Each structure stands twice: as structure tokens, then as C-alpha cells.
Amino acid sequence: MPFGAFLNAIPPAVFILIHLVAFAIGAYFANRAFKAGVAVLAWGFVLYAVAEIFYMTYHLDWTVFLFAHTIAEVLDLVAFILVFSAAAQAGLEKLSRAS
Numbered sequence: 001m002p003f004g005a006f007l008n009a010i011p012p013a014v015f016i017l018i019h020l021v022a023f024a025i026g027a028y029f030a031n032r033a034f035k036a037g038v039a040v041l042a043w044g045f046v047l048y049a050v051a052e053i054f055y056m057t058y059h060l061d062w063t064v065f066l067f068a069h070t071i072a073e074v075l076d077l078v079a080f081i082l083v084f085s086a087a088a089q090a091g092l093e094k095l096s097r098a099s
Contacts, residue, residue, distance in 0.1 A: 012059045019059070023052035033086075040089065044082030051075035 026049030033042035051072040058068035 012061075015059045016056055019052045019056045023049050023056075026052060038086055038090075040082050041086035044079045044086060047075045047079035047082065051079065 026045045030042045030045035030049060033039075033045060054063075054068050054072040054075065057063040058065050
């Protein structure tokens with residue numbers, strides 16, 4: 001039995017709920033970032049939320065695992081890059097104001 005096979009006993013609805021909560025968190029932070037005028041950060045959270053939708057497609061039996069997981073991981077990677085870029089930009093702006 002591969003490691004983690006016990007997770008197959010958990011109903012798909014639990015995973016959908018987890019991804020729905022994660023989607024809601026991403027959408028909330030995207031909304032806050034757009035309202036604050038931090039578009040790069042906001043788009044990072046938008047991509048994270050979209051990735052959560054792709055994860056859900058597998059649990060809804062609309063796609064195969066490898067497809068959903070690959071698309072979601074690419075979206076998560078770009079989201080991570082955007083969030084990090086926004087944080088680095090804010091940090092650099094703060095440093096330049098301090099000097």
C-alpha cells in the first residue's frame with residue numbers, strides 16, 4: 001500500500017470543502033489587495049484561488065488527478081512568484097524611503 005492510501009477512505013466532499021475554504025481565503029485576500037491598490041499581490045491571490053478550483057475538478061470527477069494537479073501547481077507557482085514579488089517590491093520601497 002502506498003504511503004497516504006488511507007486518505008482514499010475520506011469522502012470527496014471533505015476535500016471539496018477544504019478546497020472551497022482555500023478558494024474563499026484566496027478570493028478574500030485578492031479582493032483586499034485590489035482594494036488596497038496592490039495589483040501584483042492581488043493577481044497572485046487570484047491565481048491561487050483559480051488553482052483551488054482546478055484541484056476541485058478532480059474531486060468532482062471532471063478531470064483526472066494528474067491534469068488537475070499539474071495545472072493547479074503551475075498556477076500556484078506563478079501565484080507564489082507574484083506574491084513574493086509584491087512583498088519584495090514593498091520591502092524595497094520601504095528601504096528606499098528610510099534612507
